[in-house]
Structure formats: structure tokens, C-alpha cells
Amino acid sequence: MFKSISKPIIPCLRIFLTLVSLKEVLVVGHKMRGYFSSEYLFYHEGLVTDFVYDFLYTYHEVLIWGAVLFGVLASVGLLARYSLAVYVLLYSVLFYFDNSLGIYNHEAGLTIQILFVLIFAPGVQNWSLDRWIKYGYRATKSIVSYSDWGLKLVLLLVMVGYFTAGVSKIRYGGVEWLDGKTLQYYLSGRASFVNSPAQKFIPVSEDLDWKGSDGIVAYTYGNFQTRPQFIEFGKWVASNDVMMIFLSIATLIFELGSIFMLFWLPYRTLYLLSAVLFHFSIRVFMGLGFLDYQVICLALVDWKYVSTKLSLFFIWMKSKTT
Structure with a gap:
């Protein structure tokens, strides 16, 4: 094990x-x-x-x-x-x-x-x-071998974080979350902190059982991006309904697909690198860096495996061109 x-x-x-x-x-x-x-x-x-x-x-x-x-x-x-x-x-x-x-x-x-x-x-x-x-x-330059149970537990925590994010979208948003309207709201400028009022409050009834008895009375939305060029880029993307539907479906597949990274190294490598790009795109569109997540994903990548595969790929490419 x-x-x-x-x-x-x-x-x-x-x-x-x-x-x-x-x-x-x-x-x-x-x-x-x-x-x-x-x-x-x-x-x-x-x-x-x-x-x-x-x-x-x-x-x-x-x-x-x-x-x-x-x-x-x-x-x-x-x-x-x-x-x-x-x-x-x-x-x-x-x-x-x-x-x-x-x-x-x-x-x-x-x-x-x-x-x-x-x-x-x-x-x-x-x-x-x-x-x-x-x-x-000299002893600090080499890695002393160790049991990988800690690594596997960290991978499990990361998987649970992404997987439950996908489950939450389905649980509280239903199939309607895939219509692109949620992402469109965030990127269209209506949730921007640059606009007034700075934060959006959507009141709900105190009697509403939303996320259990501890649900909050008002749910807040916000896009923290302040750079005009990125805000305009987000608005341009949000103007395309088909693109919003595609990104919504892709996000859900990405999050629910995290479970498979526990079992297959090639998939895990691709998933972790994709997660870095995923969070980078969130930073561009919403100003939310999730730098911790990017560091976690980059640290979990097996870079020796990546290096080996890239070397084999370049050798293959060279053989095709000679």
C-alpha cells in the first residue's frame, strides 16, 4: 500500500x-x-x-x-x-x-x-x-528515502478539495449551474468590486434552509479584479453564451475528475499542471490568486517523470526530422 x-x-x-x-x-x-x-x-x-x-x-x-x-x-x-x-x-x-x-x-x-x-x-x-x-x-543535497503515506494523504486532501467543489455546484446549483449564467455574472462586470456598491448582497429569508441550519442570511458576490484590461477581457468572454456554457461544463468535469489523480501518475501530472493554469485563469478573470493552491500543485508534480517524458518526446521528434 x-x-x-x-x-x-x-x-x-x-x-x-x-x-x-x-x-x-x-x-x-x-x-x-x-x-x-x-x-x-x-x-x-x-x-x-x-x-x-x-x-x-x-x-x-x-x-x-x-x-x-x-x-x-x-x-x-x-x-x-x-x-x-x-x-x-x-x-x-x-x-x-x-x-x-x-x-x-x-x-x-x-x-x-x-x-x-x-x-x-x-x-x-x-x-x-x-x-x-x-x-x-553534503548530506542535505540528497534526499533520504521515506515512506509515501504522507504524500498520499496530501494528495487525498487535494482531491477532496477539488471534488467537493464540483459536488457543491451540483448540490446547490443543480443542472442549472451548467447554463453558464453563474460564470457570466462574475465576468460580466456586475459583480466587480470596481463598481459601486463595492460588494453585492442578495438577501434571503432567515427561514430558508440554505446549506443547513447554519446558512447565512445574505450571500455575497464579488470579482476582485481591478485591472481594466482584464476586466474588459472578462466582459468579452462573458458576452459569448456558448463559451460560458463550455467553461461551466469544463470546470465541473475538471473538479469531479480530480478523483482519478489518485490512481494514475500520467493523469495526476496532467491534472496538477492543468490546476495551475486553472487558478491562473481565475486570477486573470477575478483577481483571486489562489497562490497556495498553485504552489501545492507544482510541488506535487513528479518533475523527474515530466523530465523523462519530455526527453523521450524530443528524441522521438528528432528521429522524425532526420
Whole structure:
């Protein structure tokens, strides 16, 4: 079921995902400072939340800079597992604060889950200062083989993230989601944050059972793209109804098709590279970078396999031209 591998996937996730997630730590930290200097919104749910509120109010600077410190230590691999464990804890507290403001950060959600797995995953101490200090510089250049159960668990988490996104579209939007109207709304300019009002609120009845009893009273839409040329490009694409239907169907097939990447390396490679382009297109059209997701997908690619296949392809091309 599990096998020993010597690929740099797990250490790459530790190094690069931790560094990229620090950007979100600083963004949430900025929000936290703004909130506690001028309180504007907080969801109280009882005594536990009140306790957490007081704790965050008193120690938010310690949490922010502690997360930065341990994030850097985890990335360079100094006391790698311990630093990563403390970083995940502090990042989770900051993530909780962000959620308390009514915002769910999809990037941070998957990132925290993967970083939590890395705390225990074999191979995480490859390419680390820990190994450099213990064995010398030359030892850090090679990868010590490790069991791939951590890698498979990370792949499972990624698959679940994409697959449930597709299921959610069908569950809450039905077959009508495929008519292209949802994507058209986002790209047509009607949901743009450049327009006034800045954010769209669509009230629904408090009695409506939408996404269970915890459903929100108002659902918000928004396109965060601010560059005029990309906004106009989105409007041009949105003007084509056939293109919108095609992109809607392609998106659903892409998300539901994530399940197959668990079983076949060629498909997984193609899927992960396609996911990078998928998120890049979202950045172009909507200003939502999903940089964490792109780093995760790039780190999970088996680049030795890609290199081998490209070499064989170029050899084949050369044989055809000679």
C-alpha cells in the first residue's frame, strides 16, 4: 500500500507552502490590528468565544510575529517538526479570527490541513537545517528515502478539495449551474468590486434552509479584479453564451475528475499542471490568486517523470526530422 520514495515533494511542500502562507499571516494580522484598534464586526457565540476574544485582544501581536518566526523556522527546517507544529497552531488561531469576521479563506483551509499532515509525514526533514547541522552540507543535497503515506494523504486532501467543489455546484446549483449564467455574472462586470456598491448582497429569508441550519442570511458576490484590461477581457468572454456554457461544463468535469489523480501518475501530472493554469485563469478573470493552491500543485508534480517524458518526446521528434 505504501512504498519508499526519494522524491523532494514533501520537503518542497514544507519549504514553499510555509513561505507562501506567511503572506496570508501578514494579511490577517493587518486585519486583526485594524479590528482591535477600531472594532467593527465580530460574531459572539458564547463564553468560549468571549474568552478567545479577550485572548486575541491581549496577545494578537505575539500571535502574529510568533507565526512569522515559526513559519520561517519551519521553512528553513530548524527544529522542523516542532516549528511546523507551533506554526500550524498559530496559523489556525489567526484563521479562526478571520472566520469570525464572516470570511472563509479557501486557500488557508487546505494549507493548514496539508501543513498539519507535514508535521508527522516522513521525509519532511529532508533539505533542512536540522540535517545540515547534524550531517553536514553534503548530506542535505540528497534526499533520504521515506515512506509515501504522507504524500498520499496530501494528495487525498487535494482531491477532496477539488471534488467537493464540483459536488457543491451540483448540490446547490443543480443542472442549472451548467447554463453558464453563474460564470457570466462574475465576468460580466456586475459583480466587480470596481463598481459601486463595492460588494453585492442578495438577501434571503432567515427561514430558508440554505446549506443547513447554519446558512447565512445574505450571500455575497464579488470579482476582485481591478485591472481594466482584464476586466474588459472578462466582459468579452462573458458576452459569448456558448463559451460560458463550455467553461461551466469544463470546470465541473475538471473538479469531479480530480478523483482519478489518485490512481494514475500520467493523469495526476496532467491534472496538477492543468490546476495551475486553472487558478491562473481565475486570477486573470477575478483577481483571486489562489497562490497556495498553485504552489501545492507544482510541488506535487513528479518533475523527474515530466523530465523523462519530455526527453523521450524530443528524441522521438528528432528521429522524425532526420
